[in-house]
Amino acid sequence: MRATATAPATTQAIRTGPSLTRVTVVLGGGAMLVLTAMVVAVAIGSVGVGVGDTVAILGHRLLGLPLARSVAPGAESIIFDVRLPRVLTAMLVGGGLGLAGTVFQALLRNPMADPYIIGTAAGASLGAIAGLMAPILLPALAIGLGSSWLGLGLVQVLAFAGGLGTVLLVYAVSRANGRVPVVTLLLTGYAVSSVLAAGVALLMFFSGQHLGAIFGWLMGSLAAAKWVNLAFAAPLLVISAGLLVVRWRGLNLLLLGDGPAANLGLDVEREKVVLTMLATLATSTVVAISGTIGFVGLVVPHVLRLAIGPDHRLLLPASVLYGAALLAVADLGARVAGGIPVGIVTALIGAPFFIWLLRRSRMVRPVVTQ
Amino acid sequence: MTAALGSEVLTEVVGLAFAFPLPDGRRREVLSSVDLTLARGDLVALAGTNGSGKTTLLRLLTGVLQPDAGVVRFEGRPLRDWRRMDLARRVAVLPQQLDLPVGFRVAELVEMGRAPHARRLFASTEADERAVARALADAGALDLADRFAEELSGGERQRLLVAMALAQEPDLLLLDEPTLHLDLAHQVALLAAIRRLRDQRGLTVLAVLHDLNLAAAFAPRVAILDEGRIVADGPPAEVLTPDLVRRVFGVQVDEALTPDGRRHLALREV
């Protein structure tokens, strides 16, 4: 029996969430941006293929439309086999990183958080480099360059496992009395990352002629994009993104602190585990197929928060869309600049942007303490 | 301890004990054996010395902390049998301090108080929006709805926190030092609003107050927490005597009578 009587119908309602217009503009705009970026990025490359030809080829291969015009030899292969998987990978990776960065920044209540902060990058790097060097160290594994599990290379599998495994380790170590305080998680992540990074450095020292390949992986690159990697990554990313986007309320509540969030009905420790694992799943998937691309996961949430506010209801889906568009464009820049690793482009864009953001006070203090 | 005859017991605390684990492995006992009963519609002020465990008691009442001994029952069932979400729909806390995330408008923060009642995946229902409006009105914060949290003054922030708690539409409202940052006018206004809510809607209130006179003016029942126990529980006239004040707080006060016959505890010159 509840004691509170219903209020008289004259009480007005106060709209609290974003209006339909706002949602349409932000998310619809993001979707349009992604589509445009996709077409532009697929149309531009080191070999000139006209936009008309590009659209015709895409329509032909994706929608089954007949190829009305005759295109240059190799153009179809270039567009569909070389560029399209690369652009789609860029979008998937950018979306995953943007989303994971947003989740970690809220979860850890730390504006400097990025998707790699609790050890994903260090673990995945160690796994990937072990995979790169394994055929040398263990000749039994050198069964040709295309050794694969389910079509994935040894590098991808080890990177994925390394990323996930490291976070599980960090989480387990941070647990005390059934709780995982956010600060402990951060510090443990930093410590474990440092140890693994030392391992990475050691392997790099003994890597000989593989140093270039290792460095390329560490900087992050989409050059090795292929359909089989997409087939592995896309379902994982769609699932983790879908499960994360609906948890916006929990993320908003966590911003209030563990105690108040619990008072509002949130199972705080369980939510932290779920959020951490989902975001880490997305991050590990992304790192496995593209290496450790930096700055996207750090900058996209901040820029979006400045533009549309910190409410995760809109922020989470927006981070996926705008992260995808950003990386597709950055990868285009990387290709045009001579095939440099895309991580260099994101660093060159991201670092100055980040410094500019730092000067705006709203980013520096994520909370106002009573 | 004495509940009015015939009224339903909402919260019952029996033999509650709690100790904090210290870094060196020892434990610091905060509550040794607390007994407290709140009936529906009770308005109780809780007072005690610093460190007597008032905040800890509130946290034990919400189930955020687990006691070392004793039990807290809400609507007859022990807290650990309650699902967190169900409890959050009935019990709201106004904490002593709260980190307010930057960039949210007041209305959006108050809406977070609707989280226990949330039904839809993305949108809020009309019932939610009306509840937000009502909470803001009750807290006297309607004019703040579109302001950003970081722009508010201390008093305005306090009203926001009250609105957030009220948005939960609780049966039991726990207030931890709600008057801390408020000037006298706002203190009175806030407590008057709480009192009105209790009178009109049957809200049960337990408020931690440090100002004994304010407590006396506000609540028909005062409980004193000292050395881990409730040492007094009853109408202010019986509880807030100079004798008790000297025993618990170690301060000598005189009892004075106002022209209209109410008691007041007056400090001697410091």
Place this chain on the structure above:
Amino acid sequence: MAPRLRLPSTLLFLVALLLAACRPAASDSASASVQPSISSAPSAAAHTAYPLTLTDDAGQQVTITAAPTRIVSLAPSNTEIVCVLDACDDLVGVTDFDDYPAQVADVTDVVVGAVVDVEKVVAADPELILAAGNGLTASAVIDQLTGLGYPVLSLYPHDLAGVYDDISMVGQAIDANGVADEFVKGLQARANAVATAVAGAERPRTFYEVGVFEGSIYTAGKDSFLASLISLAGAEPITGDPASTAIQLEDLIAADPELILLGDAAYDQTITATSVAARAGWSDITAVKNGHVVVVLDDVVITRPGPRIVDGLEALAKAIHPELFP
């Protein structure tokens, strides 16, 4: 010839590093006689039967369906092989490092700055792609090109015999068996001539300087191709770590070379006998004290595992035993 200023010396150094670090498949690199083992070429100048399946140096089975007329090369050594087989005109894609013979400068660069541009490779519409093994051409790129349906042969010779085998293999792939045979025979004859000439001579302890950067000294790795060449040229090579090809200065001083060959002088005119003598700790080395520090300008052919490798062998032999090769 003037050093190529366009190429960053560090990049070329990395190529040399590869060569210096690779290990010969055969264990008797010190023996003077070179026994080539041509796996599948018939003795007469027979035509290749297509479809042809070959096992390349990376152990991959590669199938070529018809005689290729459009060839893409992803490494300078591969380009040179194609050209000595008289198929230079069939090249439709090369790297921007390719400098020999001169006519390849006109061919489209599909590899720029050591990065393979897959789109350009596809646009060139090749029927055969010759890649560099052991990670020089990124394995991801080889995977990608194979996945797009192109036959990709990875070439990675560990020693002279390996170079002969590679030339023969490419000859078989493009139906130029006769030319390949001739050329390989020529190379073998010249190599044997060098071996014979230095057979009885003293073998000085020789240090081949690949590069000195920031206190790290790089030379021929232990059991590497370069080490085997130096040995064939009639000297005892002083070698470095098999993986990193680095050698510590103390180890170099302890090994005390009698002869120092400055391979990096080909790219940096400031490296001379004088500049070496001025290096801290080097002045007590026998080679420096006796003035046996020789500038070698043929580093490119010494370290490029292609058809001109025997030119490199001859250059080494001349630098080590000038009196035997006037």
